[in-house]
Amino acid sequence: MYISAASTVSHQPTFQNDGFSKVIEPLGESSELISPNYKEYIDAGLLRRMSKILRMSVTAAKDCLQQADVEQPDAIVVGTGLGCLHDTEKFLNNFLTIEGLLPPTSFIQSTHNTIAGQISLSIGNHGYNMTHTQNTLSFEHALIDGALLLGEGNSHILTGAADEYIEFLDEAAAQLHPRPKLNLTSGASFFVLSGEKSEKSVARIQDVQVAGLVQDADAAIGTFLSDNFLNVSEVDLILYADFNAGTSKESVAYEYFNAHYHADSKLINYTKLSGLYPTNSAFAAHYAADRIKHHPELKNVLILNGLNKDNLGLTLIQSLEA
Amino acid sequence: MDTLKEDLKKHIIEQLNLEDIQVADIADDALLFSTEGIGLDSIDALELIVLLEKFYGIQVTNPEEGKEAFLTINTMADYIEKKRK
Amino acid sequence: MAVRITGLGIVSAIGLTVAENLYALQNSKSGIEPVQFLETGKDYLVGEVKCSNEELVDRLGVRSKPVSRTSLLGLAAAREAWGNNRHASEIRTGIISATSVGGMDKTEKFYRYYLDRNHPDFNVLKCHDSGNTTERIAAELGISGYINTLSTACSSGANAIMLGARLIEQGKLDRVLVGGTDALTNFTLNGFRSLMIYDDQWCRPFDESRSGLNLGEGAAFLLLESDKSARLTGNTTICSLKGWANAADAYHQTASSPDGKGATMAIQNAIDKSGFNALDISYVNAHGTGTKNNDLSESVAMLNIFGDNIPEFSSTKPFTGHTLAAAGAIEAVYSVLAIQNGLIYPNLNYQNPIAETGLVPSTELRKGQPVLAVLSNSFGFGGNNSSLVFAVNK
Numbered sequence: 001m002y003i004s005a006a007s008t009v010s011h012q013p014t015f016q017n018d019g020f021s022k023v024i025e026p027l028g029e030s031s032e033l034i035s036p037n038y039k040e041y042i043d044a045g046l047l048r049r050m051s052k053i054l055r056m057s058v059t060a061a062k063d064c065l066q067q068a069d070v071e072q073p074d075a076i077v078v079g080t081g082l083g084c085l086h087d088t089e090k091f092l093n094n095f096l097t098i099e100g101l102l103p104p105t106s107f108i109q110s111t112h113n114t115i116a117g118q119i120s121l122s123i124g125n126h127g128y129n130m131t132h133t134q135n136t137l138s139f140e141h142a143l144i145d146g147a148l149l150l151g152e153g154n155s156h157i158l159t160g161a162a163d164e165y166i167e168f169l170d171e172a173a174a175q176l177h178p179r180p181k182l183n184l185t186s187g188a189s190f191f192v193l194s195g196e197k198s199e200k201s202v203a204r205i206q207d208v209q210v211a212g213l214v215q216d217a218d219a220a221i222g223t224f225l226s227d228n229f230l231n232v233s234e235v236d237l238i239l240y241a242d243f244n245a246g247t248s249k250e251s252v253a254y255e256y257f258n259a260h261y262h263a264d265s266k267l268i269n270y271t272k273l274s275g276l277y278p279t280n281s282a283f284a285a286h287y288a289a290d291r292i293k294h295h296p297e298l299k300n301v302l303i304l305n306g307l308n309k310d311n312l313g314l315t316l317i318q319s320l321e322a
Numbered sequence: 323m324d325t326l327k328e329d330l331k332k333h334i335i336e337q338l339n340l341e342d343i344q345v346a347d348i349a350d351d352a353l354l355f356s357t358e359g360i361g362l363d364s365i366d367a368l369e370l371i372v373l374l375e376k377f378y379g380i381q382v383t384n385p386e387e388g389k390e391a392f393l394t395i396n397t398m399a400d401y402i403e404k405k406r407k
Numbered sequence: 408m409a410v411r412i413t414g415l416g417i418v419s420a421i422g423l424t425v426a427e428n429l430y431a432l433q434n435s436k437s438g439i440e441p442v443q444f445l446e447t448g449k450d451y452l453v454g455e456v457k458c459s460n461e462e463l464v465d466r467l468g469v470r471s472k473p474v475s476r477t478s479l480l481g482l483a484a485a486r487e488a489w490g491n492n493r494h495a496s497e498i499r500t501g502i503i504s505a506t507s508v509g510g511m512d513k514t515e516k517f518y519r520y521y522l523d524r525n526h527p528d529f530n531v532l533k534c535h536d537s538g539n540t541t542e543r544i545a546a547e548l549g550i551s552g553y554i555n556t557l558s559t560a561c562s563s564g565a566n567a568i569m570l571g572a573r574l575i576e577q578g579k580l581d582r583v584l585v586g587g588t589d590a591l592t593n594f595t596l597n598g599f600r601s602l603m604i605y606d607d608q609w610c611r612p613f614d615e616s617r618s619g620l621n622l623g624e625g626a627a628f629l630l631l632e633s634d635k636s637a638r639l640t641g642n643t644t645i646c647s648l649k650g651w652a653n654a655a656d657a658y659h660q661t662a663s664s665p666d667g668k669g670a671t672m673a674i675q676n677a678i679d680k681s682g683f684n685a686l687d688i689s690y691v692n693a694h695g696t697g698t699k700n701n702d703l704s705e706s707v708a709m710l711n712i713f714g715d716n717i718p719e720f721s722s723t724k725p726f727t728g729h730t731l732a733a734a735g736a737i738e739a740v741y742s743v744l745a746i747q748n749g750l751i752y753p754n755l756n757y758q759n760p761i762a763e764t765g766l767v768p769s770t771e772l773r774k775g776q777p778v779l780a781v782l783s784n785s786f787g788f789g790g791n792n793s794s795l796v797f798a799v800n801k
Contacts, residue, residue, distance in 0.1 A: 045361050049365075083558070091598065093522070095593060095594070101601070102600070105365055107594075107598035107602070108660055108788070109660075112507075116559075120790065125655055129655040130557065130566065132555060132557060133536070133538055133556050133558045135539065152573070211552055213546060213554060214551065215551065364659070364662055368602065
């Protein structure tokens with residue numbers, strides 16, 4: 001399947017910034033979300049109730065459809081690890097503290113499928129509408145669903161992922177993962193995936209595989225590469241996220257690729273660029289597409305998502321020439 | 323009565339997150355649920371029921387009753403006056 | 408290419424096994440009662456699974472903690488559906504579950520302690536996320552690889568079944584355990600009350616006097632197999648999943664459209680996919696929540712599809728309560744049981760037709776019926792509409 005357009009709202013200058021992959025630097029500890037002017041994308045009547053995750057998502061989704069010149073996608077597929085946290089926390093607070101009637105809005109908007117639902121409502125789309133939530137593999141599952149839909153004869157699928165930071169997460173992270181301090185962020189990335197190559201095509205997603213409750217990550221990586229007829233040396237760039245990153249232990253990706261091939265210079269830890277959120281592999285996918293677009297010599301980019309030690313996501317993104 | 327209407331408008335703007343709307347933008351007789359007015363919907367109707375309880379101690383048990391009361395600022399103010407007695 | 412159903416598992420307010428559920432359905436025994444297990448401080452009518460968390464942990468022999476009630480219910484149903492099946496490297500096996508609130512039953516307790524600054528145990532947050540709910544079930548059953556969770560509110564369970572079928576149809580998996588699970592929580596109870604669609608009497612789907620839903624809890628799973636997998640496992644096919652579709656209503660955040668657009672599309676596309684025509688449908692297991700809005704919109708959709716030839720239909724929510732993400736899976740199991748046993752279930756608590764549409768559901772249990780094809784509807788918040796078609800395997 002082909003990426004016809006991509007759009008990301010994040011802590012980096014990614015939005016409407018073609019070529020961002022050449023200029024962005026690792027995030028500092030106190031970065032903030034770079035918000036586009038949401039009013040340009042979202043009707044005021046809908047915008048007034050929307051939390052951050054909804055604003056980011058609807059905006060990235062619409063921007064991406066405009067770029068691809070696709071008015072109505074055949075389906076909308078969204079991945080989210082933790083869903084609409086802001087409204088979930090707000091409703092928890094409300095019903096635990098308010099005596100009497102409760103305002104319903106935060107409950108309505110707490111469900112994970114509010115993101116895909118609001119996108120369909122914003123553009124009046126009646127197609128297949130799905131929400132995958134498999135923590136760090138939510139985006140990969142959305143991509144797999146997108147590939148199934150294209151396999152069923154659809155033309156253009158809007159697929160993306162989003163997660164939002166709330167302050168409570170810092171406290172929870174400090175309690176559950178005392179060290180290292182995690183750089184928690186928000187992000188939404190959306191893509192128009194198309195079955196046919198066109199002048200809009202930026203890159204091709206050649207394969208996506210998920211290994212939930214993975215026992216042997218090395219074997220899974222090896223199988224993935226051989227399924228795609230690739231030697232380790234043919235992978236031009238490896239974007240990885242790793243459970244062990246920042247600790248004294250070496251990362252799965254680093255170990256694997258160093259053991260097989262001296263690939264140090266080709267490894268980028270994308271969590272350092274995006275910050276940490278469960279679906280930041282979607283940021284990596286946009287980063288990969290942007291790199292490929294501006295560096296045609298990059299043929300094979302592998303996204304190795306090991307953000308959670310039990311779950312491995314593998315996505316191979318290729319240049320159109322590969 | 324006029325202060326009641328002013329207060330009501332402030333509460334509505336706050337409760338419903340009507341970010342770009344000022345008290346002066348809402349006419350007393352504008353249809354609240356029409357796009358000609360401020361374009362509220364059924365979720366807002368529920369929020370208005372919460373608002374009446376929270377600020378005026380009035381309980382609307384039947385959402386249908388709310389529909390007539392919430393037509394305009396005037397009808398809402400009348401409804402509040404009547405219920406307070 | 409058939410998608411075979413070879414295993415069923417269920418826990419709900421009317422029973423902890425398939426057999427118990429079938430018995431209650433055949434004897435018109437509702438499981439909706441005043442709340443008993445969840446601490447609410449109120450007297451709400453709910454469809455609880457009649458088993459405490461401690462009993463569930465004991466029955467299931469779950470050792471590692473924390474574990475949410477959502478996972479426990481899901482595991483009970485998934486184990487029954489999985490039965491004595493074994494893993495084999497040549498049968499690529501996955502699991503897809505659906506949940507709307509994941510481990511919220513644990514999180515909401517945590518959060519009360521957190522607000523009170525009363526030594527909250529942050530560790531329980533590890534079972535909050537919906538994906539974890541499914542991973543726990545997968546780990547207990549030894550399933551790895553394709554483990555996925557869908558969350559589309561009240562249509563989630565049906566969507567999990569549909570996704571499993573699509574993965575088999577395209578040859579990505581050979582066998583997949585599909586279903587949904589949701590525990591009753593104060594979060595959802597308060598949520599539906601805030602929408603003013605919670606009935607303090609028994610819910611009355613498709614009745615003119617209906618005024619809301621009763622929440623329930625539970626879980627159900629179905630084992631789906633490809634022809635190849637069924638050949639290798641030797642499992643008997645109970646019936647087939649023939650049609651499926653999902654469509655967005657794109658009308659309003661919570662309300663269904665008055666013309667039933669999304670629902671009509673989902674039903675029509677599912678019937679088209681099954682290769683049947685509308686007249687072939689023997690029974691419709693309706694979404695029928697008992698809210699003014701859903702039942703009217705669903706009735707309009709049924710009229711759009713079936714016209715004057717409305718098949719037998721009923722909602723089984725007066726038995727179980729609305730089990731949210733589990734509903735589509737629970738009702739799928741009931742649909743399969745209807746085919747297997749030649750049954751049409753009664754729509755309890757019904758008296759008078761909805762004035763606008765005049766549709767009359769089945770109100771008595773019908774036995775010995777030739778139930779060849781069943782349509783099951785699941786419609787959710789955000790206009791997420793799904794329909795499934797089950798049929799005898801030919």
